Amino acid sequence: IRDTQSLIFDLSPPILSLLDLVPALEWLAEKMQEEYGLAIVVTNDGKPKPLAEDLRVLLFQATKELLVNVIKHARSSTARISVCRRNLRIRIRVEDDGIGMSPTDIESVRGFGLFSIRERLAHMGGTMEIDSKPGATSVLLEAPLSKVRGMGSTDRTGS
Numbered sequence: 056i057r058d059t060q061s062l063i064f065d066l067s068p069p070i071l072s073l074l075d076l077v078p079a080l081e082w083l084a085e086k087m088q089e090e091y092g093l094a095i096v097v098t099n100d101g102k103p104k105p106l107a108e109d110l111r112v113l114l115f116q117a118t119k120e121l122l123v124n125v126i127k128h129a130r131s132s133t134a135r136i137s138v139c140r141r142n143l144r145i146r147i148r149v150e151d152d153g154i155g156m157s158p159t160d161i162e163s164v165r166g167f168g169l170f171s172i173r174e175r176l177a178h179m180g181g182t183m184e185i186d187s188k189p190g191a192t193s194v195l196l197e198a199p200l201s202k203v204r205g206m207g208s209t210d211r212t213g214s
Contacts, residue, residue, distance in 0.1 A: 076104065076111050077138055080147075083119055084136065091126050094133045102140040105201040110179055114147060114196060117172045117183075121149040121194050124168065129153025129192060140200070147196040156187040172196070 071079040077099045084095035106114070118136060125134050131153030139146050173183045181198030 071111060071115055072108075076106060076114060079115055080118060080136055080138065083115070083122070087122055087126070092132070093122070093126055095122065095136060096133075097136045098138070100139040104138070104140050104145045106145065106198075107201050110181075110198055110201075113175055113179065114145070114198060117176065117196055118147055118149060120168045120172060121196075125149070125151045125153065125192075129155075141197075143200050143202065144197050145200055148193055149196075150191065150193045152191055155189045155192050156185065 070082050077097070081097045084097050087093055088095055122134060122136075125131055129151045131151040133152055135148075135150045137146075137148040137150070169183075169185075176183050176196060176198060179198060181196065183197075184195045186193045186195075
């Protein structure tokens with residue numbers, strides 16, 4: 056039961072519902088730094104980013120998967136998460152200064168995790184772009200913000 060509770064907490068921590076995506080990503084960065092020694096900086100443009108609950112969870116899980124990939128494969132000691140709003144879309148960029156990925160690996164998106172992220176985002180109107188070379192990899196997640204009743208936002212600010 057404890058393992059199940061821990062898994063549920065890791066997949067969708069309460070902070071994600073209580074405080075929203077950016078504070079949850081900041082919490083994730085702190086947790087991963089404590090557990091794995093990866094120094095992660097989170098930046099946010101401060102603009103409102105209203106998101107549906109399922110998309111908020113997906114973006115959190117996708118960012119976590121990308122950070123796990125940095126830890127497992129990149130041979131990097133640092134990473135950066137940038138969160139910003141562009142028009143009616145949220146953009147999350149995860150960057151590292153590791154060994155990079157080959158063009159073949161980027162084209163095929165061989166890893167199940169990366170394939171899954173791309174497919175789940177596409178299903179929700181989002182995209183994933185990978186740019187990599189030796190010494191730097193950048194993955195951009197982009198998804199639509201929520202829209203309601205003529206205001207273009209929801210009752211959640213999604214900061």
